Amino acid sequence: MFLINCPYCGERDQQEFKAGGEAHIERPKQPTELSDDEWAEYLFMRKNIKGVQFERWNHAHGCRKWFNMVRDTSNDEIKAIYKMGEKPPSQ
Amino acid sequence: MTKNLRVKSSGYIDETNRISFKFNGKTYHGFKGDTLASALLANDVHLVGRSFKYHRPRGIMTSGSEEPNAIVQINPGTNRTEPNVRATEVEIYEGLEASSQNCWPSVEFDIGGINNFLSPFFPAGFYYKTFMWPASFWEKYEFFIRHSAGLGKSPKSSDPDIYDHRNVHCDVLVIGAGISGILAAKNATKNNFKTLLVEEKNELGGSTIYENNEFNKIDNKAPSEWLKKEIEELKDIKNLEIKTRTSVAAYHQYNYLLARENLTDHLEAKDKTNKIRQRLLKIRAKKVILATGALERPLIFNNNDRPGIMLSSAIKKYSEFYGVVCGSKNVFFTNNDSAYESAMSLYNKGINVEAIIDIREQSESKIVKKVEEAGIKIYWSHSIVDTAGYKRLNSVSIMKLSNDGTSVTGSKISISCDCLGVAGGWTPAVHLYTQSGSKLKFDEEKKVFLPNQNSSNQISVGSCCGDFKIDEIIKNLNQKLKETLNIKETDLDNIKVEIDEENTKRNIWLLPSDKPLGKTKPFVDYQNDATAKDIKLALREGFRSIEHVKRYTTTGMGTDQGKLGNMHALGIIADTAGVKMSELGTTTFRPPYTPLTFGTIVGRNVGKFFDIFRRTPMNDWHIENKAEFENVGQWKRAWYYPIDGETMHQAVQRESKAARESAGILDASTLGKIDIQGSDASEFLNRVYTNAWSKLAIGKCRYGLMLNEDGMVYDDGVTTRLGENHYIMTTTTGGAANVLGKLEDYLQTEWPELDVYLTSVTDHYATASLCGPNSKKILKKIIPDLDLSDENFPHMSFKQSKIGSIQCRIMRISFTGEHSYEINVQANYGKDLWEKCMEAGKEFNITPYGTETMHLLRAEKGFIIVGQDTDGTMTPIDLQMDWIVSKKKYDFIGKRSLYRSDTMREDRKQLVGLLTEDPNVVLEEGAQIVSELNQGPVEMLGHVTSSYFSPNLNKSIALAVVRGGKDMMGKKLFIPMENKNINVTVANPVFYDEKNERLNA
């Protein structure tokens, strides 16, 4: 059970949060101009890294804000947390 | 009961407080402070159970939670009965009853014991190999296995006890109150850390508290005396909470731990009532200090499982702590010095120690000298090759061990005895450590796994990190405390410790016998009857991974998780396969460390607290009017309102007819409602719905369909424009929370530039949906001032009005196809609104209807229910709802996916209507649809999603999804059921009032 430092509320139990998959996948601005393959790449393809992964999380039972997390999936160490729109920390 | 097995005890047993209890129907006596195990041993009862596979007689082996054999059923036949309890952990109380498990008809005579003689036919993987084929026989095998297995019996009536959960936060959590834990807790609190000390037993002090080696001293005192003083001092320390009878079950990441606090299990029945029995502590600790100690290892030799064979340390604890001797003729078998302490404990109490069999060549330590001086015979370089005695050990046979330890030589000596103490060294209890995600390292010299890489802010101290001697413990503990607590000095700086020197032990995982391995039974896992032979067989059969060998042989898979024998299993595998134990790794220790009751896990979440439920403001009215309810998500919704013993079918038929013929009323308060405001609200709706929203006039309503980015229908509902920058969106009842979450996601992450604010107002409003040709007249009676003409208040429009002095929002929208109004008021006026409608509607026979009638009425109109007629694979095109998908909008969520090659396939499953050939036959929802009736396999075209008997059409109607259904209008299809085939025809899904004339009726 993680202890997650919500950038808006502070440290809270994992129960209050919802994981939202891989971070930094931007919705294409002009979807109609993409080929089926390009759209499928956006829609379906996600990395599933053993190691350092960039993820989206939502403080669903708290402030309801989305934010980003850098997590090592091999040992669940949370390496960084930063707000939406902020630059990811360099590794 | 002629033997007196009580000796003058330490102060832990209250000999003035005699307690009677029953075991297997027979009454015994013990003293306050006894465990069930110590009390039974005092009565010379060793035989307490039968083993799982061979039904071999088994006795009490340990004095703690690692016990593999003495597994009992507590208070059998009562509603407080509990199976799989370790007799070594049960504190006796007046009236306690316990019985053996896993034996029938009795522990003394057990029919399953025949398995012991059949054991050549029960090798490793026996169940896998034998019970697999033929597959149809599985049910018979299962019956047989379940009857002969029987791991206790679950209670038949509901649990009378109360259970509780509590969140606990502390700076320092210390697990285990042996010498290390006590010193750690004391120094943490002295340095102002808020500390919690938990201990699974009811007494503090661990094994040091009954330490008897006279050559060990702390500050010139016996360690037990010194520690008692330390414990005494704990009582005056603030900032320290001590919880005994509290076992840590799980250690998760980020120092989140679960512990079970036992509050009433040691009390008499009359004192248990109305008290919390067990409490689950959910602990979040800044730092964790693991002081979980070590478990003594047995030795693996032929027939090492007979009643009377125990751990040497357990014999010492029973003698020193409980004042009970386990036998009158004792023998010890050891590979290290600790057995000599146990022997001296018995000797000093005047109990016979026949011999010590030591696999080492010699030892120079003082305690060994002392034993020699006492005249106890020591057999150096000897091993036990066999034991005898069926229900109780009566002798051991020993032989000289070869130099390399792989064989025995010379002549066999038989020693008569009734109790054998086995000492195979110590295994650090690292179970919780590894649960936390921390990594172990194998120490080839000590032959133990030791903590290596800590996953969180934690340290391991004392014997759980391999420090077995008091001097090591105190020195290393002191240094670790200074580092982890960041302090300069501790109580431990000036402690003077003297210890008896220990000779290195000689480690042999599997001790040889004079017989070949195939003819012996060296048990590695006592509870699951796995022997060294089984492990070797698994390796011969090609198993390599330790996890596979474990599952194949069931080693370590009992309720004790193999706490005693896992190391030996690893050692035997390593020796046999010729690899190093460090390369082999270890199996995973999973929570819980010791079994938890279901009560502890669920806590207060039982009965009506099992799950949260939500009630509408009109709920009391529904109850008063005898509604039946259905669960929709967490909501309790009125399902139908039976009158005079009507069945559900009868009630729904009546309600449906009334709604179309005159007036009906539905509690629609559960629909999700999201208030949307901001200067970009219209643009936002354009992006999230498939249809266009910019041109919707203020005061108008529009139906919207929401897709996922993959093009599949996600939710639907009517949204009303209340003002220039203000909308109210309705969602499905079940989808409300997810829709809000999804919209927030897009707003915050994809379109942060939009000026839009979302607020859930589902609970703020109560909604009554008034429908039917007389709904207008009823509303007129309630709000006489409101102009209800079609010109002023047409279908799909909205009015803000007042009922008396109460503000209301009225939408003229319809989910039934009838002229209808949805009236919203502030939630606390909901029941009042409902009653006003009922009163005004009386003359029109207004009929309350529930969700079932609502479903029927909308099905007559072919309106979909998201989640019933759709399943996450339906596009709006599949639903034949092309009309709602804007061709002009450049983009909306899911648009691009509607043009993928897969979503454009003509042969996708599409929504159609179905009519049965016999109009009285109602199809089953979920029934499969085929186009031909063959004996062989046929393609399944789709399935029925909604099906009803329509009272308004007087025939059966159904909605279905059918592959390529759009082009099948009028085609005959078949629905094969268990006993018949039903003929159906594909039809337009709008069955009733296709031209929507009734909306304005």
Ligand SMILES: [Zn+2]
């Ligand atoms: Zn937050």
